[in-house]
Amino acid sequence: MAVISPSRRLRRTPFSEGVEAAGVRAYTVYNRMLLPTVFESVEADYRHLKDHVQVWDVSVERQVELRGPDAARLMQMLTPRDLRGMLPGRCFYVPIVDETGGMLNDPVAVKLAEDRWWISIADSDLLLWVKGIANGYRLDVLVDEPDVSPLAIQGPKSEDLAARVFGEGVRDVKFFRFGRFEFEGREMVVARSGYSKQGGFEIYVEGADIAMPLWDALFRAGEDLNVRAGCPNGIERVEGGLLSYGNDMTDDNTPHECGLGRFCDTQTAIGCIGRDALLRVAKEGPVQQIRALAIEGEPVPLCDRAWGLYAGDIRVGQVTSAAWSPDFATNVAIGMVRMTHWDTGTQLTVVTPEGERVATVQAGFWA
Numbered sequence: 001m002a003v004i005s006p007s008r009r010l011r012r013t014p015f016s017e018g019v020e021a022a023g024v025r026a027y028t029v030y031n032r033m034l035l036p037t038v039f040e041s042v043e044a045d046y047r048h049l050k051d052h053v054q055v056w057d058v059s060v061e062r063q064v065e066l067r068g069p070d071a072a073r074l075m076q077m078l079t080p081r082d083l084r085g086m087l088p089g090r091c092f093y094v095p096i097v098d099e100t101g102g103m104l105n106d107p108v109a110v111k112l113a114e115d116r117w118w119i120s121i122a123d124s125d126l127l128l129w130v131k132g133i134a135n136g137y138r139l140d141v142l143v144d145e146p147d148v149s150p151l152a153i154q155g156p157k158s159e160d161l162a163a164r165v166f167g168e169g170v171r172d173v174k175f176f177r178f179g180r181f182e183f184e185g186r187e188m189v190v191a192r193s194g195y196s197k198q199g200g201f202e203i204y205v206e207g208a209d210i211a212m213p214l215w216d217a218l219f220r221a222g223e224d225l226n227v228r229a230g231c232p233n234g235i236e237r238v239e240g241g242l243l244s245y246g247n248d249m250t251d252d253n254t255p256h257e258c259g260l261g262r263f264c265d266t267q268t269a270i271g272c273i274g275r276d277a278l279l280r281v282a283k284e285g286p287v288q289q290i291r292a293l294a295i296e297g298e299p300v301p302l303c304d305r306a307w308g309l310y311a312g313d314i315r316v317g318q319v320t321s322a323a324w325s326p327d328f329a330t331n332v333a334i335g336m337v338r339m340t341h342w343d344t345g346t347q348l349t350v351v352t353p354e355g356e357r358v359a360t361v362q363a364g365f366w367a
């Protein structure tokens with residue numbers, strides 16, 4: 001494949017210097033910004049992530065900030081997850097839906113205060129939708145993208161590394177909650193979260209000027225922990241069933257099709273723009289749903305277009321992410337499968353660019 005030409009439209013991040021010095025080998029584009037995908041190799045990065053600790057430049061997880069008296073009302077308009085019980089200091093994984101119940105994004109909502117929220121977005125232009133709603137409904141709320149760039153610490157040794165830089169107090173931060181911790185005189189939001197199943201933290205770095213000092217401090221502090229630069233790993237996240245917006249689901253899918261029904265309280269999410277549409281579709285139940293699939297044979301190539309899933313000649317779904325898993329010694333995959341063929345153990349044919357393979361519907365994800 002050819003390289004991508006750099007330009008101002010393709011944004012660098014406040015950590016790009018560090019990422020380049022660490023020897024990044026490949027990037028993807030996410031929210032019009034650079035997201036590393038490979039350092040040593042996807043397999044070597046995977047092994048290291050599962051055994052040690054990595055620091056990830058996930059600046060592409062841009063924040064949509066809501067600030068003002070109508071912030072909480074606006075947040076609830078965006079999602080069918082009931083936010084009434086959500087206290088400041090909490091993070092919620094929230095499906096965001098349009099008026100048809102279609103998924104627009106699957107961010108992490110961070111409640112800083114009753115009148116101040118960050119929506120830590122996946123790869124779609126959510127800012128435009130949120131600004132449109134705020135203005136269309138004449139809400140008393142400011143909506144913008146602040147200078148905040150998340151930096152993730154992921155892997156089994158991430159708590160030790162975080163404690164060395166932010167103090168022992170970070171050990172008490174519970175999953176999907178955050179605390180405020182000081183670094184070089186600056187208060188930082190540090191949450192226990194991240195796009196891996198290996199555990200870790202996400203630091204919401206406010207102000208590009210403090211980004212490289214924090215990056216450097218983490219690498220200095222983690223030398224004997226074998227800390228390395230890393231990135232969301234294409235093998236590990238499929239094993240763990242972490243969905244990728246734009247890959248595994250789009251605005252054509254409801255949260256229920258995405259297996260995100262557990263994050264919907266559509267009955268009580270009063271004000272949610274997609275509520276009526278979701279109440280209608282939820283009555284019938286989804287006719288297709290995300291499934292874990294094992295694909296037999298040699299390692300599959302990267303999945304850059306949907307691979308058809310067939311039962312004989314009949315198309316019954318598609319595979320949207322796949323990778324060879326060294327730990328499970330099979331190709332692990334995420335697909336959308338029609339109801340008639342989604343039961344555990346169902347054997348299907350997947351058409352990969354390298355030919356047909358047997359794909360078996362799994363009971364759940366691997367990790």
Ligand code: THG
Nearest residue numbers: 061093106107108120121122176194195202242243
């Ligand atoms: N962290 C932050 N922002 C993000 C991501 C992140 N923005 C982009 C992208 N990732 C959004 N998508 C996801 C997908 C999965 C999860 C978080 C964001 C996730 N899911 C857990 C799971 O499925 O096991 C836990 C969900 C829960 O129980 O609440 O973490 O990673 N800041």
